[in-house]
Amino acid sequence: MLKIFMTAVFLIAALPLSVLAEPIELSLRSQQETKAGSGRYHQTVHAETWQPEQTALILCDVWDSHTCQNAVLRLEQIVPRLNEVVQQARANGVTIIHAPSGCMDNYADHKARQRAATLAKVEQIPEEINKWCYQIPAEEAGVYPIDQTDGGNDDTPEQKSKWIKQLNAEGRNPKRPWKKEHPGIEIDAEQDFISDRGDEVWSILESRGIKNVMIAGVHTNMCVLGRPFGLRQMARNGKNAVLIRDLTDTMYNPASAPYVSHFTGTDLIISHIERFVCPTISSDQLIGGVPVRFENDKRPHLVMVIAEDEYDTAESLPPYAKEELGKDFRVSYAFAAEEDRNLIPGIEKLKEADIALISVRRRVLPKDDMQIVRDYVASGKPVVGIRTASHAFYIKKAPPEGYGDWETFDQDVFGGNYHNHYKNDLKSSVRIAQDVEHPILKGIDRSLIFPQGWSLYKVMPLAEGTTPLMFAKIEGYPEEPVAWTFKRKDGGRSFYTSLGNVDDFKQPAFRTMLKNGLHWAVEKSVPDSEVQ
Template sequence: MFRTISINPFRLFVVCLLLGGTNDLAAQTTMEVRLRSQHESSQSPVGFESTIDRQAWDASETAIIVCDVWDYHHCLNAVRRIEEFAPRLNQVLQAARKQGVTIIHAPSDCMDAYRDHPARQRATGAEKSEKLPADIETWCSQIPSEESANYPIDQSDGGEDDDPVEHAAWAKKLESLGRNPQMPWKKQTEMLTIDPVVDYVSDRGDEVWNILQQHEIENVILVGVHTNMCVLGRPFGLRQMVKADKNVVLMRDMTDTMYNPKSWPYVSHFEGTRRIIDHIERYVCPTISSDQIIGGSEFRFAGDSGKPEPKQAAGDPHREWTVVSVPTQTPDSSPSVQWFRCVVRIPNDWTRQTIRLNFQHSGGLQAWINGNKLAIDDDKSFVVAAADVTPDDANLLVVRAATGAIRVTPMLRSGKQSLSLAGKWQTRIGDDPAYRNIPLPAKFGAGSDIVFAPKPNR
């Protein structure tokens, strides 16, 4: 039995408006993004061409990870640059949050400050994933797509670009504030809002992964600092997200590098950042920009002209560390002393047995790992003390060759396991004792082109 219903035309109009509004809100959950990548091209003077991939993302399947936008930093210029782009980044987070994007704040080493914060408790309470990606809880210094690439800058000095006088004054100020001048950060900058109702706070790869899986996140946007160190390498960084098959991108105008123009390739700080972004677009993942979220144009630092600078020639080993293949031979014109360095990732289970570095012979060679000199045993092998190694992480291996060459393939061994160190190293001519180490851990200071790691078991 059917009943006739009388409908007020005005009420019908209101209902239509409401339905239309609902459709508009649904449409807002779709994010139109333009992913920029670079691919090899013989037609380009730089050997690469940019391509744009337009994609429509579901905001509910998208997350932004805010990497290490701390309250303080040991580099004053780094602090200044954060203060310059943080207001814009906060606008991005606010707009994305309204669209339904999941926001994960990841200020590393600062979880104590958020112990009682709802966003931290929400992160620790996220549903545990049944299966974690391999090594998701550790730093990642290289992915396979980077193996053939030459890293574009030298950051082994730490990348600080402060004026020395200003830097000394800044260190004293940090001390007066009760901060460690080397690691002064205690929380994320207050310039970024952490929403206590919906946001998350975590600096752990497993926790971040749990959050992503709980929300069925497929698209991940990395923002924050510093691009060439933490944004790439952290357990929640670009490389780990690529390895875990997430559709990950860098927001290229909401980041900064640690690069000192006094280091190779001797370009401006901002050009150094551009070259790292080039490296990422060519070998790691695509990038997007903040204007795709909030409109307007891409952000640019006030001191950045935006003009690309000429490509520099290959480095001079008399002046800086340059890439070389090992084993190598000494040209007749070579000096008597030459230094070599690379990065080795040593699995934790290797440290349960004696680790040895073999060159078939050790005549004329000296070696250091993380600045610690290696002793030679009766087998003429260098012995790597477990206490000198950072397991499951990057370790700096330096060799001084009195004859100016490493003529055989170096091998790292532990029990029945071995790792060939044939490939790209860096070399420096001269005999400066400072060459045996760098001023910060290898995972921060080394490029991805000199990394050696055992292949995972399949």
């Protein structure tokens, strides 16, 4: 009996890792246009199972130094978790390819480099596989989201000067200071490969029957996308490529368009990749735990839920967010489905949101989705509503089977009392409250009066606990509040405005008020702005 057992143990031990390894279960995130030409995208997730022996992990330019000190500091935060991913992937039978571009001479005697350099080239080598790839055809449908023409270095001038001196003192060329891969990444001389050549990397993949490629490293907008072994080349030549989105960084300077935070710049590039190049995954899918978040990334996660057809907020809110909120918030969207008005793909993002903005008109949701909304509100997190959010989840009749509504959403969440609106041809003028000191009114001229973009809502009386901040009046009719705060029973902060027509977004006072309201709701200091 012992002999049979020992024989079984020996046979199992002799099996290659690829036979023993568990399949890799992944959730691939990508983005699909809500309808052709809309410019709006649903974020979608689909499950795939990858076999380890058919999978490679490429580490792109995880250098030991860089021309930009801030880039080095951010990379230091990624490296420990990236090394964990490498170790786990290798143990599971995934092929590891280290690709520190321009450093091959320093690895000439390394077994992992020799293994790559001496491997016979496969017969079918893609055209231009050894060249930088600047764009693939799919990207022609989009607009590249950031300006990186200045090189993306976000060091301050003083910091840059000190960094150059330090690089010189270390005997490094300040223009090309990298010499090897970061020492925090373990290279297994007996199993791994080292290469920065497209034909070598391609031959490694093909000779091993590898169909799936995960790429991590820096920098997403430059090397990770464009190198001969980068995402574009992998995707256009038929590999199942994914970016590990939390183990990467961009070279983006916030002093360049679109003038957002460095981290928002990274988000914009990842979004571009998910739309036009390939899906993304996060490191927790490979080793558990939580994805990496940079220490200096303090942005609250704002989820905009947009599902209304009358006031075009699907057109006005995304550019507004990019122009006004990109420095201070991480913004995600959940848009209504084109084929079913009562579906909002991406509503589950509320589970990870720090703040929600609701722009929805008379929709009911599948019960599980409606519960996501209810759970979010019950958590005490802040809610901001504009225009039709007062009647977001009520359709004046019983919802269809399997769907849920929230008839008292206005009263429960905003302390409101929407019960109709005045005729559209009755024009109203908006004034700012004179006797209220509130951060949401910061930077707004109290004497200002401006026209409301569309019909005036009837909302009086408001609930106890509300603080009106703006009012509007039609000549000959009672004045109505058009913006107020509310402290909910669950303790959460809410801010609501019945403004929000496209013409309102042209009013500087409205734009400032909405930005201030978002900051106030999430308890961030309201930024300074010019008096409007």
